[in-house]
Amino acid sequence: MASAGWSWWPGRTGSRSRRESGRQVTAGTVFSTGSITKQFTGAAILKLEMMGRLSVDDPMTDYFDSVPADKQGITLHHLLTHTAGFPGAIGDDFDAGATADRFMQLTLGTELGSAPGVRYEYSNVGFSILGIIVERVSGMGYEEFLREHLFEPAGMTRTGYLLPRYVDAELAVGYRDGERWGSVIRKPMLSDGPGWHLRANGGIHTVAGDMYRWYRALQGEEILSADAKEKYFAPHADEGGGESFYGYGWVTVPDYMGRRLITHNGGNGIFTADFRWFPDDEVMIFAASNLSTFAPVDNVTRDLTRLLFGSPVTLPPETITLDAEGLDRYTGIYRMPDEGLVEVERAGGHLLVRGSGDLARNLLAGGGGAGEDPAIERYSRRSEEILRKAIAGDFTGIHEALGGRMPLEELASEEQNWMEMREQRYGTYRDLEAAFALRQGMRVSVWIAIEYERETGFIRYDWGGGELMGIELVRGIPGAEAELYPVSATNFESYSLQSPVQVKIGFEFVEGDPTPAALFFTTDRGKVRASRRPGGSG
Helix, strand or coil, X not given: CCCCCCCCCCCCCCCEEECCCCEECCCCCEEECHHXXXXXXXXXXXXXXXXXXXXXXXXXXXXXXXXXXXXXXXXHHHHXXXXXXXXXXXXXXXXXXXXXXXXXXXXXXXXXXXXXXXXXXXXXXXXXXXXHHHHHHHCCCHHHHHHHHHHHHHCCCCCECCXXXXXXXXXCCXXXXXXXXXXXXXXXXXXXXXXXXXXXXXXXXXXXXXXXXHHHHCCCCCCCCHHHHHHHHCCCEECCCCCCEECCCCEEEEEECCEEEEEEEEECCCCEEEEEEECCCCEEEEEEECECCCHHHHHHHHHHHHHHCCCCCCCCCCCCCCCHHHHHCCCEEEECCCCCEEEEEEECCEEEEEEECHHHHHHHXXXXXXXXXXXXXHHHHHHHHHHHHXXXXXXXXHHHHCCCCCCHHHHHHHHHHHHHHHHHHHCCEEEEEEEEEEEECCEEEEEEEEEECCCEEEEEEEEECCEEEEEEEECCCCCCEEEEEECCCXXXXXXXXXXXXXXEEEEECCCXXXXXXXXXXXXXXXXXXXXXXXXXXX
16 A cells, blocks of 8 residues: 655645746656665665665775775765764765765765764765765666666655656645745756765655655565565664664664554655655555645654554644635634734635734644643743753753663764754854743643844754653744634634644624624634734734
């Protein structure tokens, strides 16, 4: 079973490959898949091993001259499993001057974070080195080798960088925070593909049908032999915590919802993709997005997984259709009890609701609208404290908050890695603050805004039972706005792939007046009312 692509109702942007023209996503829409590229690089190395051209146990010194002493022990296996010690990245994805020679000069001069084979540290650098090795051993360009030995045998005609000769009409356009960003392959490149800060570790383009063909090809032995696939999917390196393990471009999770999962996601902060394969159930799921957040893709694959295996999932509400006149009467500005405002406007066949003030933001994010909450204050303060300590190089606070579930050394390596990657992308760190917090039942989530030289990033800490349950990098703070769809003449509900939260709003009328006197949020704790301003405006 497979997803044949993803086009979603309802949404202003999530179902469109190009917002400006309203072009819908189809199974033929071309998306950049980010680090899903790594599985193709891993397969290329194993293909060359099958051909007798190399061994995954070969050291780097077999392929590069003047390798410094600290890197002479690095093998292809170390590069494939993120255990070589290289950092996450050493340059910009779209540096068109990053030739193979220049990239290797930078790489060989880069200090390792750990000795080869000592620990797992996710590294784009290592996979770009593998791509250069593919070229040197095969005598072909990286993309040419993939096309001849992987893609064509699998029937994948729309996968690659430049060789598929994509036209603009089939390319999804990326959007960052609502603003047009463009397409990866329309960014600066070398003549034969991306610079080597991106090539072989990310940026491969594809369509949903080709990913299904790739999945089917891996069931047989035309591309990789049984022995090669055993290496390919083997749980070589513990990613941390003993729950997921890195193979050769894949992550294996032995027990996910009681099933074995082989997976990898990818993204560049604009385009995102997720590939999930349940080998024992003959199920694969692929989803891709052109929005600047992982959340839509993560939520799609998560919810599809739950649906397939009979677990509960939040589904879109059953809606009715209201015409423009019917929707326009709800538009206006409503005042919350804490003097915050809720602005309602019509957006196509639904309402767009924006909130300002703590109470409105809380309700639009799915909170109960409670007032002061000691737990929120406590966890906000603690989240900020442990992150400040971590940025200063002290990871004991986060280690303690996690209940010691991960060895301190591994935790420090992971945290240091993502901090370095964020600084490479956004510039020098400046400051941080707890920007928003939300209680949902027994769980408290705290969003931290981290100010960098060029942009502000966000991270969410999820707390429960006195312990830190999870940490996730996110694109922003929830609750700024919500799209609501009519479920009756006076009641509206939200549904978003970016959040499992459903917001419910109803409108109150005074007899004889066609415009509502107030709106109210319906929560588990009751209703929260907001009065309409006279005239419906500020």
